[in-house]
Amino acid sequence: MANTQAQPNQYKNISIKVNNIEISSLLYTLDIYQDIFTPVPSAELVILDSMNIQQNNNVIAGKTINIVLESDIPIKGKFKVEMVIYSISDKLLIKKGLYGYKIHLCTPQQFIDIKSRVSKFYSQLTTFNIVTDIININKLGKVSSNIINHINYDIIIPNMSPFIAIEWLSKFTLNNDNIADYVFYFNDGEFKFNSFSEMFNQDKSIEFYHRETGYRDNDQKEDEQSFYRIQKYNIIRQVDILRNLSTGQIGNTLINVDNINKTIKVDNYKNTIKSITYDDEILKNGENSVVAINLIHDNLSKGRTTINTTSPLWKSNRKINQFMFDSNLIMIDVAGNVNINKLLGKICKVNFPTNDEQKNTINDDIFKGKFLMSAIKHHITQNEYKNVVELCKR
Secondary structure (H helix, E strand, O other), X not given: OEXXXXXXXXXXXXXXXXXXXXXXXXXXXXXXXXXXXXXOOEEEEEEEOOOOOOOOOOOOOOOEEEEEEEEOOOOOEEEEEEEEEEEEEEEEEEEOOEEEEEEEEEOHHHHHHHHOOEEEEEEEEOHHHHHHHHHXXXXXXXXXXXXXXXXXXXXEEEEEOHHHHHHHHHHHOOOOOOOOOEEEEEEOOEEEEEEHHHXXXXXXXXXXXXXXXXXXXXXXXXXXXXXXXXXXXXXXXXXXXXXXXXXXXXXXXXXXXXXXXXXXXXXXXXXXXXXXXXXXXXXXXXXXXXXXXXXXXXXXXXXXXXXXXXXXXXXXXXXXXXXXXXXXXXEEEEEOOHXXXXXXXXEEEEEEEOOOOOOOOOEEEEEEEEEEEEEEEEEEOOOOEEEEEEEEOO
């Protein structure tokens, strides 16, 4: 289906094919979801069933759907997604006499993952080398990493699906600063096995503005500016210190017990992320809020580097670094941009307006600066295209 893209919140063309049958004319709504905390994208498609195509076996579970979304502004580009129908639900009354169906979609890699198992011993390999092998032997595609730790592990993966195995590996993978904060996701044609804190070290890829309609920077055209204007924003979550305390994100204690050598070592961990503001007094001794027992047996490892021997480095460390994932989450609505899909996991700059009329600045002091694009929803109808972007601030 072709349109003339005259302004933001529109697209030039969309193609939705099932077995080479074009069904874009039946489109009611299409939502495509990308997230750095899930391995692969997903989608929900609502179609109008005026042609009874479901009963004609054209749109049934297991069929492949190819989606191509195209635009000319602000930058010419295409967003291509191959999906598989895994469920059809919710017969919807659109209007009198016209029904629609909600179709649930996942990527082909999701089916490969469910049908595959990894049972293998890896010797003297980094976790990224192991992840690469898992991706390759299961023919899932390509994988890259923004930083590779050089700890060589001896690891047994016991009958796990590929994605579960990689999620497990991410829990104890350390970056070069010994921070356990890796995430595994798919974007721009390949899987990413990336350190979350290293992602924040990137330069900004895009800048979003919250300004009145009609405002234009001197160096930007109105059309281009409109694509980066925040149309709506929502603060999803700020610091929740009660929740953060109870999950060990403010601090926690790890008691390392070696039953062979009859030793006990107590390690206290405290959050040192300075960009999150809270009253320190009430959080004194916060490391006592979560106490974990960690059984270590160095003699049993016989000189090998295993998850057990490195557990004091990552077990509490990851809890604290989840603080970055869970605090200061914001959702923004912006005009649809097909090229934004490549920016998942990238840094953007955002300035939100202040509510303080006493200040001489128009921008909020807390909700400004560098944010990471942690999730993107592409919302498409016959006449509209917008992006809903989740941002997290370190």
